[in-house]
Amino acid sequence: MSWLITGGAGYIGSHVVHAMKAAGEQVVVLDDLSTGRAERLPEGVPLEIGSVLDSEVVSRVLHRHAIAGIVHIAGKKQVAESVSRPLHYYRENVEGMRVLLAAAVAADVTRFVFSSSAAVYGMPDVDLVTEKTPCAPINPYGETKLAGEWLLTAVGRAHGMATASLRYFNVAGAATPALGDEGVSNLVPMVFQRLDAGEAPRVFGDDYPTPDGTCVRDFVHVTDIATAHVAAAHRLTADPGVEMTLNIGRGEGVSVAEMIDVIVRVTGKPNVRPRISGRRPGDPARVVASADLAHSELGWEAQHDVRSMVESAWESWRLRRS
Template sequence: MTWLVTGGAGYIGAHVVRALAAAGIDPVVIDDLSSGHASFVPEGVPFVEGTILDQALVEDTLRTHGVEGVIHVAGFKYAGVSVQRPLHTYEQNVEGTRVVLAAMAAAGVTNIVFSSSAAVYGTPDVPLVTEDLPKRPASPYGESKLIGEWMLRDQGVATAGSSQPLRHTSLRYFNVVGSSDTSIYDSSPHNLFPLVFEALLAGNTPKIFGDDYDTPDGTNVRDYVHVGDIAAAHVVAAQRLAAGEQVEPAYNLGSQNGLSVREIMDAMARVTGIAFEPEISPRRPGDPDRIVATGELAARDLDWANRFSVDDMVRSGWEARRAAG
């Protein structure tokens, strides 16, 4: 059994590739290396360098490797930047997903796991996000992910009565952190963990944006989930699709409880051994007090669980970042 991982040279995609291989599934990677790293692709895994916007390339990859399904991770993932670059975001995430679906249809590939985002919910006014909550994305990035889910749904409906119906599910998650392999680290310039790591390595003081929120310690509470758990859920979703088993259209990969920014900072100091007191900066506009998702459906169907403590998450991410030099 062979599955294509789009964006398989990226931080999340590379973990998915390793999780597939560990489960006895042969991975194939396509990535344009705009944010990924060729070194993240394990030796022996077929790697096609190119863009998912090239339908001929995607279709050829599917046919050449006898691909049974696609785990679609590739995309422009920076919600804040998407506000300044909406057209680029839509090109990469909406048109890119359309092209992948078109290539799959042409090649007769009928299974897809879509790496979506909790950004489809926007800033919900409930403490615990469930899958049926209204979708009110607050950025072009969130909108592009929701449109991707719509495209999967519509293609599924359109092909339902055919000999090759599309089987699909979308996985939504918030902040992915840590590492399951010291050769893979989060190199995003926008995510909390790498921002703190880079500040500590440079001898600077990490910042907390606001400490007067309506939370136990005054700082934002968010979902932080380990990338190893995320990758494992993608693999189980792929296995269920391949086996013809029933799946939901979408799952939240949530922590159920969340962690505050202060708790993250305390763990950073504890694990790294670098004592610091975070600098308190003003709130950022639009930051809600708390956004945490339930993972009950995913626990039921995808063996989803949070298997790592906050110290585990920080330690694994820190070790991977230091190993990168």
């Protein structure tokens, strides 16, 4: 059988493609290349250029490659942009999901893994976020991810499709320098960018009810994210009709100040002191995953620590600027 990986030429998607291929799976990529790059893909992996919003393209790809399973990673993911462009995010993320699922049902696709997000939880007031923690997204991005989960669950139940929604926490790192994160919307590349410019990293708020006053997050290596997809794909293949929603994180909180400290040490700029700004609206004090369910359902757990994330991300960053 073949798996279609939407958004497979992007940062997370390309890691999933490499991991799936290494696990012996046949994979095909559908990507509009708006942010992805074809050169990220392993040799021999077919690339179909197009959008999940184009039902004719999606249907043609599903039939041409006899697709039996889908890993859906394509979509928009910047929180601030989602606030300023909610219609765009609902179209790309929710309508894209609807079009893809409609084509999948028509093509008798029986397995579907969805790239969701911890943003569905909003501002949880708990030490560890479990899958039973109430979902209360606070921005359109999180809303669209939760709507995607609802749609997937309903379609899976109605049509006997095995489904898994994977709620990523804070993704960082790179498996190889060529696959690194080229955006600057996440903390690690944002700090790299400021250090390169000779500027101090910014910390938004140091008066939270946390040990050092800065926000605490669960950072997970993108390589671990990729292996979680492989494990989910294998579980859906082995257990037709199964329905899962799983947190994908390390289950360990790291404060923003602690992460910046690791970054400045890895980059060799230990004398840099962060610049403290006021809190950003909507930033919860602590969001850390319980990954126990992913371990029990998939036999998966994260293998990489924070330093390895930063070291691999820094190597990739330096390669792109050399």
